[in-house]
Amino acid sequence: MSRIGILTSGGDSPGMNAAIRSIVRTAIYCGHEALGIYSGYQGLVDDEIRVLGLSSVADIIHRGGTILGTSRCPAFEKEEGRKKALKVLDYHGIDKVIVLGGDGSFKGALALAGEGVDVLGIPCTIDNDLGYTDYTIGFFTAVETITEAIGRIRDTSSSHERGHIIEVMGRTCGDLALYAGISGGAESILVPEEEFSLDRIVQKILRGKNRGKRHHIILLTEGLKDPYKLANEIQNQTDVETKVTILGYVQRGGSPNISDRIMATNLGAQGVLALEKGRGALAMGFKNNRAQVFNLEEALEVKKTFSKTLYQELEMVSI
Numbered sequence: 592m593s594r595i596g597i598l599t600s601g602g603d604s605p606g607m608n609a610a611i612r613s614i615v616r617t618a619i620y621c622g623h624e625a626l627g628i629y630s631g632y633q634g635l636v637d638d639e640i641r642v643l644g645l646s647s648v649a650d651i652i653h654r655g656g657t658i659l660g661t662s663r664c665p666a667f668e669k670e671e672g673r674k675k676a677l678k679v680l681d682y683h684g685i686d687k688v689i690v691l692g693g694d695g696s697f698k699g700a701l702a703l704a705g706e707g708v709d710v711l712g713i714p715c716t717i718d719n720d721l722g723y724t725d726y727t728i729g730f731f732t733a734v735e736t737i738t739e740a741i742g743r744i745r746d747t748s749s750s751h752e753r754g755h756i757i758e759v760m761g762r763t764c765g766d767l768a769l770y771a772g773i774s775g776g777a778e779s780i781l782v783p784e785e786e787f788s789l790d791r792i793v794q795k796i797l798r799g800k801n802r803g804k805r806h807h808i809i810l811l812t813e814g815l816k817d818p819y820k821l822a823n824e825i826q827n828q829t830d831v832e833t834k835v836t837i838l839g840y841v842q843r844g845g846s847p848n849i850s851d852r853i854m855a856t857n858l859g860a861q862g863v864l865a866l867e868k869g870r871g872a873l874a875m876g877f878k879n880n881r882a883q884v885f886n887l888e889e890a891l892e893v894k895k896t897f898s899k900t901l902y903q904e905l906e907m908v909s910i
């Protein structure tokens with residue numbers, strides 16, 4: 592029997608609760624004990640740990656956020672913080688830790704593994720910025736949220752004959768803009784992986800305007816450009832009034848969609864089974880349409896690739 596600690600870390604993502612439920616139930620089914628580590632690595636350093644029973648994860652599969660709470664914990668990046676965390680794990684007799692988060696949280700898990708703790712990472716981030724897995728838990732729910740926002744904004748843009756810049760999250764990864772741009776029918780997307788061209792956006796708006804188009808939706812990945820300056824530039828060069836909406840944290844909250852609930856349940860359950868068999872540092876990923884077990888260190892080294900094919904398709908259909 593193992594005592595399995597579970598913690599959620601970094602930015603929360605829809606589906607984290609579904610994964611926690613799956614891990615706790617599978618662990619108990621297999622005869623282990625599950626312990627919740629609250630508030631991410633901070634809770635590990637500060638000893639915020641409680642046993643999770645079967646009913647502690649009832650009625651959460653559909654909830655956004657994480658019942659365990661999350662944090663960004665600079666203390667854990669220092670040796671002193673990690674020493675405290677190791678003592679806490681030892682005190683509770685926790686021999687395995689499952690970390691739900693993104694690449695930063697996985698680096699934290701790797702540091703724990705370096706001290707002899709068996710760890711397993713489950714990819715949870717709306718950004719879909721981990722190279723070793725095709726998708727991360729929360730990504731498709733966030734794409735749906737953005738797609739719905741595009742639809743609403745297009746209604747009012749068409750009525751007023753306006754352009755609209757919608758800033759989306761993603762940091763260094765353009766997947767949220769790419770997938771939501773395709774599913775929402777955006778005219779242009781600005782992503783870190785592709786060269787920016789104001790002229791291309793302007794020409795597209797002018798072509799659309801000439802054939803009677805009344806809306807122009809531009810998705811901008813956060814941090815690339817000041818959306819208000821960009822709106823001014825577009826307005827000056829096209830004479831199309833251009834507004835800005837920054838979607839922000841709306842994208843990160845909310846009930847997980849069906850695919851995120853299924854992927855979370857799948858990766859959570861398989862994660863427990865993988866930890867039973869394997870030692871060291873592991874990661875679950877969703878590759879080629881199925882749950883697979885990876886070596887965590889190798890998984891972190893896989894460079895994230897951007898789909899040129901999807902990007903070209905978006906460019907062609909939004910001519």
Ligand SMILES: Nc1ncnc2c1ncn2[C@@H]1O[C@H](COP(=O)(O)OP(=O)(O)O)[C@@H](O)[C@H]1O
Nearest residue numbers: 601602663664667668692693694695696698699
């Ligand atoms: N190199 C590292 N060593 C130890 N812990 C780390 C390291 N990098 C990140 N972490 C821990 O993981 C937390 C979450 O990382 P962050 O990059 O903010 O989020 P995400 O996991 O979503 O990418 C950090 O606040 C820190 O506690």
Ligand SMILES: O=P(O)(O)OC[C@H]1O[C@](O)(COP(=O)(O)O)[C@@H](O)[C@@H]1O
Nearest residue numbers: 601602693716717718760761762843
């Ligand atoms: O909550 P914070 O600290 O403002 O973080 C915002 C960032 O978190 C994200 O929503 C998710 O990123 P991570 O999953 O890597 O934490 C990013 O898209 C965004 O830039």
